[in-house]
Amino acid sequence: MVQDFSKEQLISLQKRTVKVLSLGQALGGFGLGATLSVGALLAVELSGTTAWSGAAATLSTLGSAAVAIPLANLAFKRGRRVSLAFGAFLAILGAAMMILATYTQSFPVEIVALLFLGAGSAVSLQARFAAADIPTGKPKGRDLSLVVWATTLGAVIGPNLIAPGETLGLWLGMPHLAGPFLFTIAAQLSSTLVFWFGLRPDPLIVARDIAGLDPKQKNASLKDALEVVREFPLAGYAVLTIALSHMVMVSVMSMTPAHLNAEGHSLADVGFTISLHVAGMYSLAPVFGWLTDKFGAIRIVITGQFISLTSLAVSGFWQSEFYAVVLGLFLLGVGWSASTVAASALLSETLATGQRSKVQGFSDSLMNLSGAFGGAISGIILTMFTFGGLNAAALVPVVFITLATSYSKKWR
Structure with missing residues (x-):
């Protein structure tokens, strides 16, 4: 039982958890770094007006806000690995729908896709709190900040993958602006695998069991x-x-x-x-x-x-x-x-x-x-x-x- 973990074991688990979260954040950021920029361009193309150029950021933000509380509830009941992996899965679904929107030239499909892509941002936000789950008795600022910092790699390099993604998409015979979302899918899938296999034992389940909390409590x-x-x-x-x-x-x-x-x-x-x-x-x-x-x-x-x-x-x-x-x-x-x-x-x-x-x-x-x-x-x-x-x-x-x-x- 996790209640039997020694303080030294908890500290060791905390260090490992921060490394896993940081790696998952870095990988996920590669895909999301270019999403909003390409989404804005696609919104103009599909809607036929520049008035919708800001829709990508707005809809993605609203999607992230909508799933934040449900993902937190899922994390408490099933653990961070399930919650973070499911959020990344929603982002993958959103990226796939963005590709579908390019094939069908449908702006409504893009709108739904952007809402799902917002789940990727929600995962990024939840990951920083996951770094503070395990009760080690030590301050959490440094661990939490390292997970935030890991976003830098994807955020800076991600936008530079737009052109290579477009080239790859055209080489595969995909429509204009579809290619970059292949990188989004690959990045989110990699992030999901890191969270799923790396967060064992799950930091929030460890913290929940140590506190003696019932996972079946209402949302x-x-x-x-x-x-x-x-x-x-x-x-x-x-x-x-x-x-x-x-x-x-x-x-x-x-x-x-x-x-x-x-x-x-x-x-x-x-x-x-x-x-x-x-x-x-x-x-x-x-x-x-x-x-x-x-x-x-x-x-x-x-x-x-x-x-x-x-x-x-x-x-x-x-x-x-x-x-x-x-x-x-x-x-x-x-x-x-x-x-x-x-x-x-x-x-x-x-x-x-x-x-x-x-x-x-x-x-x-x-x-x-x-x-x-x-x-x-x-x-x-x-x-x-x-x-x-x-x-x-x-x-x-x-x-x-x-x-x-x-x-x-x-x-x-």
């Missing part, structure tokens, strides 16, 4: 999550920080290509800017994980908000200076990384296993919905108030998180 609902948050305000603060930090990042990042294009910059300039932004999001995650364990999550959340504030000031005041926008977007990714890693670690450490399983899915769902909302309103703000106005508006969530932090001592 956690939104009401259950809100009850836990009311009982543990510090967990609510962590959930709020994750959601609002994501909203700030998505709202500014999603409109940067449009702003740079309007300023007369090339697609190469846009790609360079977004690449550095992605690097800021993921490359420094282990640093913030280490800092979280050493100095505490609250301090790193505040650090993240300060970096975000600096980012918005640089991008906003010098919106017409290309390298200022590049610097601002890089710092925006760094601020998101610090805040998300620290708040995720705080959420995992504040709650016990049973309570944690009720809130993590809710947190991921709210995070995605907040990002979708930020992306939806950012275009309106950009049109009415310019890129500088958008950066100013994005200060509101930053200020809100900072004010909420002043009450965090009362919630401990």
